[in-house]
Amino acid sequence: MVLIVGVIVLIAVNIIVLSVNSRRYTSFGLERVAISFISPFQELVTRSIRFTKDIWFQYFALVTIAKENRTLRTLLNHASEKSNLWRETDMANARLRNLLDFQKNIAELVVAAEVIGKDPSAWFKTVIIDKGKADGLIKGLPVVMPQGIAGQVIEVANHYSKVMLIIDRNSAVDALVQRTRARGVLKGKSTDQCRLDYVLRKKDVRVGDIVVSSGLDGIYPKGLRIGLVSEVVDHDADIFHDVILTPFVDFEKLEEVLVVLDIQKHEFVSRK
Amino acid sequence: MSYFFNISACLFLVILQTTVMSYLPLLNDFYDLLIPFIVYLGLSRPVRESLPFVFFLGFIMDNLSGSPFGLYLTAYFWLFVAVKGITQLLQVANRLFVITLIVAAGVLIENLIFLGTLTVLGPDQQLAGDATKAITIQVLWAIWTGPVFLVVFRKIQKRLDAASNAVYARKGKLS
Numbered sequence: 001m002v003l004i005v006g007v008i009v010l011i012a013v014n015i016i017v018l019s020v021n022s023r024r025y026t027s028f029g030l031e032r033v034a035i036s037f038i039s040p041f042q043e044l045v046t047r048s049i050r051f052t053k054d055i056w057f058q059y060f061a062l063v064t065i066a067k068e069n070r071t072l073r074t075l076l077n078h079a080s081e082k083s084n085l086w087r088e089t090d091m092a093n094a095r096l097r098n099l100l101d102f103q104k105n106i107a108e109l110v111v112a113a114e115v116i117g118k119d120p121s122a123w124f125k126t127v128i129i130d131k132g133k134a135d136g137l138i139k140g141l142p143v144v145m146p147q148g149i150a151g152q153v154i155e156v157a158n159h160y161s162k163v164m165l166i167i168d169r170n171s172a173v174d175a176l177v178q179r180t181r182a183r184g185v186l187k188g189k190s191t192d193q194c195r196l197d198y199v200l201r202k203k204d205v206r207v208g209d210i211v212v213s214s215g216l217d218g219i220y221p222k223g224l225r226i227g228l229v230s231e232v233v234d235h236d237a238d239i240f241h242d243v244i245l246t247p248f249v250d251f252e253k254l255e256e257v258l259v260v261l262d263i264q265k266h267e268f269v270s271r272k
Numbered sequence: 273m274s275y276f277f278n279i280s281a282c283l284f285l286v287i288l289q290t291t292v293m294s295y296l297p298l299l300n301d302f303y304d305l306l307i308p309f310i311v312y313l314g315l316s317r318p319v320r321e322s323l324p325f326v327f328f329l330g331f332i333m334d335n336l337s338g339s340p341f342g343l344y345l346t347a348y349f350w351l352f353v354a355v356k357g358i359t360q361l362l363q364v365a366n367r368l369f370v371i372t373l374i375v376a377a378g379v380l381i382e383n384l385i386f387l388g389t390l391t392v393l394g395p396d397q398q399l400a401g402d403a404t405k406a407i408t409i410q411v412l413w414a415i416w417t418g419p420v421f422l423v424v425f426r427k428i429q430k431r432l433d434a435a436s437n438a439v440y441a442r443k444g445k446l447s
Contacts, residue, residue: 014346021340022392034335038286045291053295117290119337122301122406123386126338128290154338164338169393191402252297 032157039128039160042117050255110144110258111135116160125168125190127151129257132159140219142260148225148248149173149213150257161259165251166226167194174217175226177203178210184243186211186226192251194227196243205232205241221260274317277432278325281425285309286332303379303410306333308421310348311375314355316426326352343389347382354381368419375418376411383407 113135117128131137133156141153143163151171155162164171166188173186175196182203184196199205209229215222231244285305293299306329313322330345337344355374362370387403 014342014350018340018342018346018389019392021342022389030331031335034332038283038290038332038336041283041287042291045287049292049295117336118294120286120289120304120333121337121339121344121386122410123390124338128336155335162336162338168338169390170338189398 031155031162035128035155035157035160035162039116039130039157042128043130046114046116109261111137111261113143113161113257113259115254115257123169123190125165125171125188125251126154127163127165127254127257129161129163129259130159131259132157132161134158136261137161137259142220142224143257144224144260145249145254145257147250148227149220150249150251150254152219153259163257165254166247166249167192167251172217173220173226174214175211176214177205177229178212179206180204180209183214183216186245192246193230194245194247196229196245197240199241199243201234201239201241203241205229205243207232211245274321274429274432277429278313278317278321281309281428282306282325282329282332286329286336290336301406301409301413303414303418304382305421306348307351307378307382307414308375308418309425310351311355311371311378311418312422312425314352315359315371315374315422316429319356322352339386340389340393343386347385350385351378351381354378371422372415372419375422376414379410379414379418380407383410 111131113129113131115127116130119126129143137153137156139153139156143150143152149166151163151165151168153161154164166173166186167190168188169190171186171188174183175186176183177196177199180203182199182205184199187195187197189195196205196211207229211226211229213220213222213224213226225248227245227247227249229243230246231242233242233244235242289305293302293305310326310329313325326348327345330348333344333348334341355378358374383403383406387399390399
């Protein structure tokens with residue numbers, strides 16, 4: 001009898017604790033210990049796999065390289081012609097870049113990190129990266145790729161961090177449809193696609209539209225590319241569009257990412 | 273010696289699952305590799321020895337995953353309790369068919385706990401469809417490979433025990 005009551009009480013306590021924890025991502029501070037304990041091993045294994053993979057692919061590359069060489073020589077002649085034209089365009093591009101001072105800003109604000117581990121569960125989408133507090137990372141920083149937004153830092157240890165990807169169910173990004181400026185909230189589905197919620201029916205959204213970050217969530221800088229609208233479904237009784245989005249970032253092949261450092265903090269430090 | 277084996281196995285399985293597996297697209301929908309280990313602890317090891325590892329694994333996995341804290345702890349703990357309960361009621365520890373069923377049921381239990389939590393986080397109509405497919409694949413993988421893991425764990429444990437007994441016996445003779 002006592003055993004049954006004990007089990008029932010244990011189940012009840014368990015469910016209460018889980019429901020409280022499930023409402024939002026809770027951090028107890030002990031995560032750093034676990035991440036710091038496991039991540040060096042993950043790093044070692046990941047690097048070994050990549051090293052072996054590189055050697056393997058380089059072998060095949062050598063076999064095909066002779067054949068490619070002949071083809072490439074022919075192509076090179078055509079390319080030289082075009083290259084002159086592109087050089088001109090390149091110089092114009094460099095002048096415009098200088099004007100915007102874009103490259104300088106980006107170089108100062110991002111930290112490149114390598115993905116060393118993935119989420120053990122199929123239901124959640126997070127990764128472990130090899131940069132942490134020691135590299136200036138803090139919780140909440142946006143993580144991007146040249147193709148678009150990847151996620152945000154949710155846990156930081158000394159040399160490692162946990163990043164929640166935008167395809168995770170717990171992720172939400174305030175976003176805009178670039179063409180019509182229709183606003184919505186981008187939510188993950190734990191698949192390779194996302195949902196753009198709360199886009200009003202009166203706003204024009206079409207398949208192929210590009211979706212960018214609005215900057216209103218206070219995490220992601222404004223105007224970063226997120227993905228392409230791949231499906232728009234309108235239900236009669238609904239006041240919102242049902243928008244499905246395919247992110248630009250291929251999360252299956254995520255190997256390197258850029259963490260955008262806190263802009264305000266960075267400026268403050270450099271001024272000091 | 274068994275503590276050494278348990279720690280090594282835990283570490284090996286966690287690393288395998290979070291790094292190597294992601295490079296193998298065929299195993300995208302593979303089940304949680306720690307389930308056979310928890311089942312092994314439940315079937316073959318005493319509670320006093322196993323429970324710290326059940327909690328340790330739950331803690332590590334909770335921190336490496338983006339899941340709400342406590343989800344893996346809950347899944348592993350109740351799985352361990354269930355396996356211990358079954359083995360005390362029925363003498364099934366050595367029947368391959370029953371072991372296969374236990375591992376498959378373990379995968380099912382873990383996924384149901386996860387799905388329950390995801391439903392609390394926010395109901396999703398598409399989730400049911402995705403989940404059915406993913407769970408079916410995981411259970412089939414578990415039926416196919418689960419007993420292999422258990423047999424391997426037992427064999428290694430036996431060899432380590434034999435090796436340590438031999439070392440102690442040699443020490444005893446020398447003294």
